[in-house]
Amino acid sequence: MTPILDVSDLTCQFAGVTAVDDLSFTVDRGQIKAVIGPNGAGKSTLFNMIAGVTRPTTGTISFDGSRIDALPTFRRARLGIARTFQNLQVFQEMTVLENVMVGAHTTGRAGTMSAIFATLRQQAEERDLTETAHALLTRFGLADKAQLKAGALSFGQMKVLELARALASDPSLLLLDEPAAGLPHGEADRMGEIIVDLNRNGMTVLLVEHNMRMVMSLSHDILVLNNGRRIAEGDADTVRQHPEVLAAYLGESEDA
Amino acid sequence: MSTSSSQSAALTATGRPAPGGWVALAASQHIRLVAVWLALIVLPFVLPNNYLLSLANLAFINLILIAGLNLLMGYGGQISLSQAGFFGLGAYTSGVLNVELDVTPWLGLPAAALVAGGAAALVGIPALRLKGHYLAMATLGWNAILIVFFVQFIDLTGGPNGLLGVEPFSIFGYALDREPRVFPLVWATSFLVMLVILNFLRSRSGRALRAVATNELGADAVGIDSFRIKLVAFSLSAALAGIAGSLYVHVNMYASPETFSIATSILLIVMVAIGGAGTFWGPVLGTAIYVLLPQFLAGFEDAELLIFGAGMIVVLVAFPGGLASLPTAVARWVGRRA
Numbered sequence: 001m002t003p004i005l006d007v008s009d010l011t012c013q014f015a016g017v018t019a020v021d022d023l024s025f026t027v028d029r030g031q032i033k034a035v036i037g038p039n040g041a042g043k044s045t046l047f048n049m050i051a052g053v054t055r056p057t058t059g060t061i062s063f064d065g066s067r068i069d070a071l072p073t074f075r076r077a078r079l080g081i082a083r084t085f086q087n088l089q090v091f092q093e094m095t096v097l098e099n100v101m102v103g104a105h106t107t108g109r110a111g112t113m114s115a116i117f118a119t120l121r122q123q124a125e126e127r128d129l130t131e132t133a134h135a136l137l138t139r140f141g142l143a144d145k146a147q148l149k150a151g152a153l154s155f156g157q158m159k160v161l162e163l164a165r166a167l168a169s170d171p172s173l174l175l176l177d178e179p180a181a182g183l184p185h186g187e188a189d190r191m192g193e194i195i196v197d198l199n200r201n202g203m204t205v206l207l208v209e210h211n212m213r214m215v216m217s218l219s220h221d222i223l224v225l226n227n228g229r230r231i232a233e234g235d236a237d238t239v240r241q242h243p244e245v246l247a248a249y250l251g252e253s254e255d256a
Numbered sequence: 257m258s259t260s261s262s263q264s265a266a267l268t269a270t271g272r273p274a275p276g277g278w279v280a281l282a283a284s285q286h287i288r289l290v291a292v293w294l295a296l297i298v299l300p301f302v303l304p305n306n307y308l309l310s311l312a313n314l315a316f317i318n319l320i321l322i323a324g325l326n327l328l329m330g331y332g333g334q335i336s337l338s339q340a341g342f343f344g345l346g347a348y349t350s351g352v353l354n355v356e357l358d359v360t361p362w363l364g365l366p367a368a369a370l371v372a373g374g375a376a377a378l379v380g381i382p383a384l385r386l387k388g389h390y391l392a393m394a395t396l397g398w399n400a401i402l403i404v405f406f407v408q409f410i411d412l413t414g415g416p417n418g419l420l421g422v423e424p425f426s427i428f429g430y431a432l433d434r435e436p437r438v439f440p441l442v443w444a445t446s447f448l449v450m451l452v453i454l455n456f457l458r459s460r461s462g463r464a465l466r467a468v469a470t471n472e473l474g475a476d477a478v479g480i481d482s483f484r485i486k487l488v489a490f491s492l493s494a495a496l497a498g499i500a501g502s503l504y505v506h507v508n509m510y511a512s513p514e515t516f517s518i519a520t521s522i523l524l525i526v527m528v529a530i531g532g533a534g535t536f537w538g539p540v541l542g543t544a545i546y547v548l549l550p551q552f553l554a555g556f557e558d559a560e561l562l563i564f565g566a567g568m569i570v571v572l573v574a575f576p577g578g579l580a581s582l583p584t585a586v587a588r589w590v591g592r593r594a
Contacts, residue, residue, distance in 0.1 A: 077479030089474035115459030
């Protein structure tokens with residue numbers, strides 16, 4: 001079976017600095033794959049290239065067997081790639097429910113004209129969408145916040161909301177940019193549980209994360225970057241004992 | 257869940273909508289709209305003379321302009337400096353079709369909407385491709401170009417003297433040419449326009465537009481083509497201006513270029529802000545100010561514009577959310593004192 005995501009010979013340079021250097025890897029269907037590495041290792045640049053925010057200098061990215069590296073972000077989303085953001089990009093002025101409904105934008109059919117005249121089909125779609133969004137909020141414990149402005153939520157709730165928004169489009173690949181960043185221990189653990197649960201139901205996840213405990217406990221496969229290059233790849237035990245990984249992390253004396 | 261039960265269950269004891277009550281809440285906004293327009297029916301009966309009724313009629317036409325602009329500006333975060341230009345384009349389209357080709361205003365009105373909306377798409381395609389406020393700059397030039405057309409194409413538009421000989425709307429030979437007869441036309445049309453705007457805002461497209469204005473990065477990530485939805489909003493707001501233009505020219509039976517100047521466009525933007533940009537009822541308040549204030553200030557002659565301008569500044573400094581935010585601001589102030 002072809003991998004859902006195939007990154008090949010990917011390089012990204014900014015003004016002479018090579019952020020990602022000739023990197024190749026794949027993500028298989030049903031996998032939780034984590035990308036880790038010290039600060040400045042190129043994780044965010046890699047993530048942004050897959051999401052479509054940053055263009056690679058050379059190399060290719062294929063999703064579901066077809067090239068996506070030249071597509072704008074919104075087209076990648078339409079193919080089934082959903083993402084969350086490290087520094088939250090919720091629609092603060094819209095309600096929690098509307099945030100999730102916007103998340104399902106790609107699944108909707110109704111155009112502007114059918115909206116203006118409130119056609120029966122548009123109304124039916126709207127009702128279904130509202131129900132689906134409510135179900136997602138209920139699942140993530142935000143149902144009682146549905147009518148609040150998203151900006152009124154706590155940081156942790158916004159992180160969960162962003163995840164719910166990403167899931168509303170029923171994606172086939174979920175990109176998580178530091179899902180545990182900024183969360184207290186308990187909430188980070190809960191986020192981990194949510195991710196594992198999603199994966200059990202078939203979701204493929206690619207995540208960038210600093211929280212080692214989380215990465216080691218839930219990932220099937222871990223890619224370790226340093227200076228834009230792969231220094232190790234494999235399951236938690238392999239990566240944990242890899243000499244280059246130890247050197248990269250201990251050299252920075254990062255306690256994770 | 258039936259409609260009636262969902263409505264009664266829409267609000268829980270805490271005043272927060274219960275799950276599933278959202279559809280009912282959306283419906284209640286429609287109910288409020290119908291209630292307000294039903295209340296407005298009394299205007300021809302309570303206004304003491306036809307002059308005041310003519311002001312009310314003008315207000316309904318201006319509401320279409322301001323509410324259309326609010327859609328783009330308040331909800332879409334894009335500024336157009338040619339709303340008056342599209343107003344004029346609609347007026348001359350419908351008016352010239354009527355004068356030159358004897359086309360009935362009933363066909364002139366949709367034609368005006370199509371021409372104004374289509375022209376907006378042409379202006380918007382290059383301007384909205386760029387991120388930032390390029391639409392404001394492009395539309396500033398566009399309004400100026402339109403004025404030149406209105407003035408120079410004398411054979412069609414009558415030039416600076418204005419377009420004369422425009423017929424009024426008529427129903428089965430019954431001409432809507434006096435204030436009490438014009439009222440139902442502008443009352444009903446403005447209601448339909450407000451309904452269209454409400455439907456749009458409560459739809460997938462409307463949510464996408466608001467999402468793009470709130471957070472373009474987030475909107476991009478959920479698969480929204482931000483260029484496309486901004487273009488749709490711009491065309492829609494211009495099409496509504498075109499409709500207002502058609503009403504205007506057949507109600508006044510006349511149009512002249514200065515009505516559609518950049519100064520008018522700027523004033524319309526100010527009215528959106530004064531009423532409350534990005535609120536559904538803001539344009540109604542902005543329109544009331546737009547039509548009524550000059551009546552009160554007429555006695556001040558040369559100082560009129562000065563007082564007008566100073567008043568606008570005071571309102572916007574004191575209430576950045578516009579007049580529509582007044583109830584919340586007052587409630588907060590009272591709450592703080594208590």
